[in-house]
Structure formats: structure tokens, C-alpha cells
Amino acid sequence: MQLSDAPDLAHTRPRPVHWLATATAMAAVVALAGLLQPGAATASQSGSGSPKAAAPGGAPLPAPDPSGVDFPLECGGVGTTLAKQASGDLDGDGNPETVAVVRCAAGSGTPPNGVYVLTRTGGEGGPARIVATLVDPKDKLTIGPDFAVRDGEIIATLLGYSGPAVPSCCPDEEQRVSWRWRNGAFVRGERPVARSV
Template sequence: MQHPAVPELAHTHTRPIHWVATATAVAGVMALSSVLQPNSATAAQPADPTPRATHAAAPDPAGIDYPLTCGPVKTVVKEKATGDLDGDGTPETVAVVHCDAPMGTPPDGVYVITRSADGTPRVVATLVDPKDGTTVSDFSIRDGSVLATLLGYSTSDIPRCCPDVTEPARWQWKNGTFLRSTPAGAHTV
């Protein structure tokens, strides 16, 4: 048998004290790792350092100068609806407006209102001109379109109280303008 050139080292033989020391060291590392935890992971993205512009609320149709001549009486906002009509993420207001006539049925105008750069509301489009002599019913905004039923008169002999022509209408923003169409399935009564 050949003897090694290096004398035997005491630590090369395992003894029970070595196993106790190893077990104590492992237990200490595990105990310390349970106390010292990294920050918990989150699925949220960090905040954007550049704040994005917040969109203003829909413009209020009250107090606007409408392209409507009413003489000594004031204008009345009969109905209003809001929605994003042009897809820019900012809501517009559409208002049905007429003169506050003391009697009779004054014709309606339908106006699209948005905010100018300084935040003031302004009329940007006339969908129904009061000069046409129609009134508006069943007014709403759905899916980016303005929907209304226009009530008019077939002749000047028809009393202004009792419209005899009913015409459904739809306006949608396309190529920089509001295009008018008749909704699918609409019938004139």
C-alpha cells in the first residue's frame, strides 16, 4: 500500500460535530432569508414621467351665441346630448335650440358645440338650420352619430301646430365634415 505524500488532515474526516455545524449554518441562512425579502413584484407599469393632457368635460350649451335670430326673445336649449363625435377622445355637445316664442311652435336648430383652444365653448357646425322650419324629436347621440327625427310640413297650408312630414336623420363625422344620411330601416310616416 502506498502512503500519501501529504499527511492526513483532521478536517477530511467527517464527524458528528461537522454535521451539526452544517445544519446550524443552513438553518441560520434559511431563517435570515425569510426575514430579508426583496420587494414584492407588481404587474403595474411605472408611472409615466410626462403627464398626459386631460380632456375637458363636454361644453355647456348655455350662454352661447347661436347663429339664430330671435328678435326680442331669448334662445332656449330644448335638448342636449354629449359624445365624442370626431374620435379625438374629447366629448362634443349637440344642442337642439329654438327661440323662446310666446306662442306657436318655433322651428329648431341643431348645433354642434366644442371647446376652442382657450377652453370656451363655441358652435362648430349647424346640422339643422331653423330657416328650414322643422322641429326635432327623438334626439340622441349613439355610436358617434347624431340621430334625430325631423318634423316638417308638406305645404305652407298645414298649420304650424301639426307637422305632417316625419323624416329620420343621422349625422356622422367623416372626412372633416358632418354627413347626413337616413338611418337603416327608417320610414317616413
């Protein structure tokens, strides 16, 4: 057995440099935890179906404008692009909501889309806020050309990928879906795929 030249248990006597190193490491962990806070909750589907405030004179409020909304997309500094939008009264309160299809402002490729339902927080001048997330960008889906709000129903064609080997330029799966407000939540349904003869 080879004996060490270092004194036995050299690290059992803490010196000020050990305490300083420990305090610095703890401060770094606390600072990092403060920076990595979760984002604001945006995907709630709460509501009792009670009517919202109408504009003075009983007229319906204008549809919410999605341009000032901070959408929960992680785009790495390139920003977001409003790809599509449609408005209509989705919950039967007489005031329109806006459905926004948003993606990262990528220069090329097919970035995944997020689909969000917006409503107003107050009267006519109130800002728009997200009340539901219908398609999460993490699902890596794109919204096809078939997107609209008709008679209180949101209809869309979702384009996706059957596996990781499929190039991101060319989605190979298609789902025709709809969402309708029922019992305080948006319920997703499948629509039949149109077949040509």
C-alpha cells in the same frame, strides 16, 4: 302745348340746400349699411381630425356647455331656449362635443329648431363655440323626441310640413336622420322609419 310758369331747367343750378340733402341721404345710406352687417360665421365644418387639447393628466375634457353660446337665431328680442342637448365624442379625438337643439323662446306655437355642434376653443376653461350647423332654423324643421348621440353618431327625428297650408302646430312630415363625422365634415344619412305591426 301749355307753357310752364317755372323758369326752364330750374334744377340745373344746385344750391347749398341740394348739396345738404344729398350729403344727408348718403350719410343715412352709409349708416344703414353699417347696421346691416352679416353675422359671425358659425357654420363652418373645418378641421383636420387632429386631436384637441386634453385636460391635464390626459383625461378627456368635459363636454362644452351650451348655456353661454350666442346661437345664430333671429328671435326678434324674445331670446333663445335650449330645447335639448346631447354629448359624445363625435370626431374620435377622445374629447366630447355637445349637440344643442335651440329655438326661439316663443310663448306658443312650434318655432323652428336649429341644431348646432359645439366644441371647446381651448383647455378645460375654454368657452364653447359652434363648429357646425346641422339643421338651419330657416328650414322650418322641429326635432322630435328621438334625439341622441350614440357611438359617435347623432340621431334625430326631423318633423316638418308638406306645404304652407299645414298648421304650424301640427307637422305632417317625419324624417329619421343621422349625422356622422367623415373626412372633416358631418355627413347626413337617412335612417329607416320604424313601422308598427
